[in-house]
Each structure stands twice: as C-alpha cells, then as structure tokens.
Amino acid sequence: SQQGEEDPQALSIQEGENATMNCSYKTSINNLQWYRQNSGRGLVHLILIRSNEREKHSGRLRVTLDTSKKSSSLLITASRAADTASYFCATERGSTLGRLYFGRGTQLTVWP
Amino acid sequence: GAGVSQSPSNKVTEKGKDVELRCDPISGHTALYWYRQRLGQGLEFLIYFQGNSAPDKSGLPSDRFSAERTGESVSTLTIQRTQQEDSAVYLCASSQTWTEETQYFGPGTRLLVL
Numbered sequence: 001s002q003q004g005e006e007d008p009q010a011l012s013i014q015e016g017e018n019a020t021m022n023c024s025y026k027t028s029i030n031n032l033q034w035y036r037q038n039s040g041r042g043l044v045h046l047i048l049i050r051s052n053e054r055e056k057h058s059g060r061l062r063v064t065l066d067t068s069k070k071s072s073s074l075l076i077t078a079s080r081a082a083d084t085a086s087y088f089c090a091t092e093r094g095s096t097l098g099r100l101y102f103g104r105g106t107q108l109t110v111w112p
Numbered sequence: 113g114a115g116v117s118q119s120p121s122n123k124v125t126e127k128g129k130d131v132e133l134r135c136d137p138i139s140g141h142t143a144l145y146w147y148r149q150r151l152g153q154g155l156e157f158l159i160y161f162q163g164n165s166a167p168d169k170s171g172l173p174s175d176r177f178s179a180e181r182t183g184e185s186v187s188t189l190t191i192q193r194t195q196q197e198d199s200a201v202y203l204c205a206s207s208q209t210w211t212e213e214t215q216y217f218g219p220g221t222r223l224l225v226l
Contacts, residue, residue: 031213042116042203043155043217088154092213098143098162099171100215102154 006089006103014111019076021106023089024069030094032065034074037086037105046074046087081112114138116218118204124224125194133189133221137206142184145205145215148173155203161187162209194225 006023013019023032031050035043049056049065049072056063062075076083086107090100117136125131137144142163147155157171161181172178176194181187191198201222205215 033213035217041201042219043205045214045216048213090155096168098145098160098207099157099168100145100147100155101157102147104152104154 006087006106008106009104010107010109012109012111013079015079015081017079017110019079019083019108019110021074021087021108023072023074023103025072025089025091025101025103026070027091027093029067029091030097031092032063032072033090033092033100034061034063034072035088035090035102037088043088076108079108079110081110084108084110116204116206116216118202118218118221120221121219122222122224124226126226127196128193130190130192131194131223133191133202133223135187135189135204135206135218137185137187137204138216140184140208141206141216142209143207143215144181144187145207146179146187146189147203147205149201149203149220151200158189158202191223194223196225199223199225 029051033048034046037043047058047063049063060077065072086105088102088105090102119134144161146158149155159179160168176192179189201220203220205217207215
C-alpha cells in the first residue's frame with residue numbers, strides 16, 4: 001500500500017512564482033525523498049532528507065521534514081515552465097530498508 | 113555512464129497471454145527494484161533484489177507475477193495470464209547497495225492488456 005499522501009493533487013502557477021507541495025505519511029521513517037516524473041515515465045531523484053534532519057537545500061529546492069507531524073514540504077523557488085511535472089514523495093522505513101513507499105503525487109503546471 | 117534501461121518501451125498484449133519485461137541496471141549496482149504505476153497513481157513496490165540475498169517479493173500482487181535476476185545484472189519481470197488490471201507502467205530502479213538510498217529509475221515499460 002502507498003505510504004505518503006501529497007497535497008495538493010494539482011498545482012498551477014505562473015513562472016517566477018514559488019511552488020509548495022506537501023507530503024504526509026503514517027509510520028516512522030528512515031528518510032524521505034522527493035522525485036520528479038515527466039510525462040508518466042522514469043523518475044528523477046531530487047533530494048533526500050534523513051529522519052534526523054529538519055531542512056535541506058539543493059539549488060532552487062528546499063525540503064523540510066517534521067517527524068512529529070509526519071509531514072514534509074517541497075518548495076521550488078522562482079519556478080520555470082520546465083519545472084512542469086509530477087512530484088512524488090517517497091519514504092523509506094527502518095524496518096524495510098531499500099523499499100520505497102510512494103504517494104500519489106502532485107501535478108505541477110508552470111505557465112510561461 | 114549509462115543509466116537504467118528497460119525494454120520494451122511499450123507492450124500491447126491480449127488478455128491471458130504471458131509477458132516478459134526486462135531491466136538492465138546501472139553497472140555495479142547491486143540493488144534492483146521493480147515498481148508498478150497505474151494511471152494517475154503513485155508507484156507500488158513489487159520486488160527487490162540485493163546481491164545474492166533472497167529477494168523481497170512481498171509486493172508482488174499475485175502468483176501470476178514473478179521476477180528473476182541474473183547475478184548483479186539483468187532482471188526479468190514475468191506476468192503470466194495477463195489481466196486487464198495489469199495494465200500499467202512497470203518501472204525498474206537500481207542503487208549501488210541496499211544502504212544507498214538514492215534509486216535511479218529507468219524509463220519504464222508501458223503495458224496495455226486488451
């Protein structure tokens with residue numbers, strides 16, 4: 001069964017605006033990862049945050065993790081049309097290392 | 113270097129037929145994973161291979177699904193007696209080891225069962 005739930009399911013913004021996507025999960029985790037998927041094909045790994053970390057940055061991406069609330073957020077700053085894609089959070093549990101549990105994803109559309 | 117490759121890219125089959133999907137992981141990656149993604153959904157874990165250890169088959173949805181891996185290279189996912197609900201994109205991923213958290217995904221095989 002899926003572990004995470006992203007919200008919103010769909011997000012539509014203008015270029016230059018920031019996009020924030022949220023992810024909630026149900027059980028304790030080892031780490032949480034965000035992936036991007038274009039056109040329903042292969043996923044690209046964006047960023048990983050471990051359970052003992054609270055915030056991480058990578059370029060225009062900022063991820064936060066609140067283990068007490070079992071939630072994470074992905075912020076994309078100064079969005080571009082090329083950021084249009086589906087974004088998924090995935091969690092790895094300590095009890096099943098290697099196996100990822102994915103949410104349903106957020107479809108982000110950035111209008112030029 | 114080369115990424116994860118999968119073949120075929122697309123497969124259309126008739127209900128009841130068997131299909132084989134192939135995955136070539138990144139060279140040197142000991143861990144290999146299969147996922148299924150139904151339309152508009154997230155990825156469902158199917159099976160996980162790590163080196164010579166027994167695979168984690170806990171995600172396989174039925175005994176019609178099976179997978180093999182030759183050493184630390186190619187893997188084949190077989191679906192027997194396909195059903196329409198098997199229609200999905202089947203994604204393969206690999207990572208250096210089971211403790212390497214980042215998984216590198218292939219482009220997927222889009223399976224349509226008529």
